[in-house]
C-alpha cells in the first residue's frame with residue numbers, strides 16, 4: 001500500500017499546534033512510517049504543488065486571501081483535518097469579532113490599516129467542508145494521533161460532547177470551585193483528559209462549548225460559589241467569541 | 247458478639263500496622279488532598295491515612311472497576327489474533343466506610359450475574375477489604391440511615407471501629423484472620439471493650455435517624471407514581487450534565503468500550519472507560535438518534551435506576567446514602 005500524502009498548512013494562528021506535532025519526538029518517526037509528509041513549514045522547506053490525500057490545517061480564516069487559499073487546499077485534498085482552537089472554533093482570533101473591524105484595524109496597524117484588509121474571524125468549517133476536528137489550544141497530542149489514525153482508516157472520529165469535568169473527575173482532581181477558583185470545565189467539551197486541571201490550572205474553555213450547555217445550571221453553579229457572571233463571560237470570551245454570531 | 251471474632255489494635259501500633267500491611271501487598275487508604283477533599287491512594291505509613299474523612303473524590307470501587315481498563319490486545323497484520331487481558335494486582339483497601347462497602351456489594355451482584363464479568367470478579371478475588379466505621383455523620387449530605395447503610399452488614403474481611411485509645415476490629419473472613427496473624431499487633435478483645443462497642447452502636451441508633459420522611463419500603467411505589475412528575479423537569483433545568491454524580495456513585499457501573507490502534511495500524515487494544523448516563527452522547531445510537539436527549543429524562547433515569555428498576559432485578563435499592571452525588575455536583579441538585 002502506498003503511503004498517503006499528508007500536507008500541513010497554517011492560517012491565522014501562533015503555529016503552536018504544529019510545534020506540538022514537531023515535538024512528537026520518536027513517535028514522529030513512527031508516524032512517518034505510515035504517512036508521507038509532503039509539506040510542513042515547521043519542519044521542512046519543500047513545497048508541494050500536486051494533490052495530496054490529507055490536509056491538516058491550523059489557524060482561523062480572517063481575510064479574503066485566506067478564504068481563497070483554503071478553498072484551493074480543499075480542492076486538492078481528499079480529507080481535511082482542522083486542528084487547534086483557531087481552526088476548529090475560531091479561538092483567540094475570535095476576540096476581534098467583539099470590535100468594529102475598522103477601529104480594531106486602526107488600533108493594530110495605525111493609519112496604514114487600509115493595506116491590511118481584514119474580515120470577521122471564522123473557523124475553517126465556516127468556509128469549507130471539514131472532515132475531522134482536533135480541538136484545543138494547543139492540540140492534545142494523544143487526541144491528534146487518534147484522529148489521524150481514524151482518518152487513515154477512513155472511520156469517523158467524534159469529538160467528545162461532554163464536559164471537561166467528566167475526565168477531571170476520573171483523574172481525581174480537587175475541583176477548582178472547591179479551591180475557590182472558577183473554571184470553565186462544566187461547559188467545555190472534554191477530550192483533553194482535563195489536561196490543564198491535572199497540571200494545577202483551570203480550564204480556559206479552549207475546546208469550545210459542549211453542544212447543549214446548560215446556561216441556567218451554570219448560573220446556579222456560579223451563585224453557589226459566589227462567582228460574578230461577568231468574570232466567567234470574560235474567561236469564556238478568550239476562546240469562544242466566534243460562537244456568538246450564530 | 248463472640249469475643250473470638252474481635253481483636254484490639256492500640257493506636258500507638260497503628261503506624262506499625264499500616265506499614266506492615268503495606269509490605270504484605272499493595273495497600274490503599276483514604277488520603278487528604280486538601281480543601282476537605284480525600285482520595286484513596288497507595289500508602290506505606292499510618293500518618294498518610296486520613297482516619298476521619300468524608301466520601302472520596304472517587305469511591306474505592308475504582309480498584310474493582312478501574313476508570314480505564316484494557317480488555318483485549320489484538321493484531322490484524324495476518325488474520326486476527328487477539329489475547330484477552332485481565333489487569334489485576336493483589337490489593338488491600340483500608341478504611342472503607344459502610345456506604346462504600348454496600349456499593350461494592352451491589353456491584354458484586356451485578357457483575358456476578360450472567361454474563362459474568364471476569365475482569366471484575368478476578369479483581370474482586372484479589373482484593374482484601376478493611377472497613378472503617380463512621381461513629382457520626384460524615385457530612386450534611388449523607389442519608390445512610392434511610393437505606394440502612396450506617397451499620398456494618400458484611401462485605402468486608404476486617405472491620406475497624408475507632409474507640410478513641412484503640413480500634414476494635416471485627417474479623418470476618420479467613421483473609422482477615424491471615425492479616426491479624428501476619429501483623430502481630432493485635433490483642434484479643436476483652437468484655438469491657440465489647441461492651442463499649444455495643445454502647446457505641448446504641449448511641450449510633452440515636453444519632454442516625456432516617457433522614458428522609460418516608461418509609462424506605464414505600465420508595466419503589468412512590469417512584470411508580472412519580473414517573474410523570476414535574477420534578478424531573480426541575481432537576482433537568484439545573485443539571486449541567488458533568489457526570490460527577492454517576493462517577494462518584496458507589497453503585498454506578500456503566501462503561502464504554504473503545505478500540506485504540508497503534509500508530510502502524512497493525513494492532514492495538516480494546517479498552518473500557520467509565521461512561522455516564524448523564525452526558526449528552528450516552529444514549530446516542532446509530533443514525534444519530536438520542537433516546538434521552540433531555541437532561542430531565544437523564545436525571546429521571548438516574549433516580550429510577552437507583553430506587554426502582556434494580557429493586558425488581560436485584561431486590562435492593564441501589565443507593566447507599568453516601569451523599570457523594572449531591573456533594574460532588576457543582577450545581578448541587580441535592
Ligand code: SF4
Nearest residue numbers: 013014016084085137
Ligand atoms: S490553537 Fe492555540 S496553539 Fe494552536 S495555533 Fe491557535 S493559538 Fe496557537
Ligand code: SF4
Nearest residue numbers: 165168175176183185
Ligand atoms: S476543576 Fe473544572 S473541570 Fe474539574 S470538575 Fe471542577 S469545574 Fe469541572
Ligand code: SF4
Nearest residue numbers: 192196203204205206
Ligand atoms: S482543560 Fe480546558 S483549557 Fe485545558 S486543554 Fe482542556 S479544554 Fe482546553
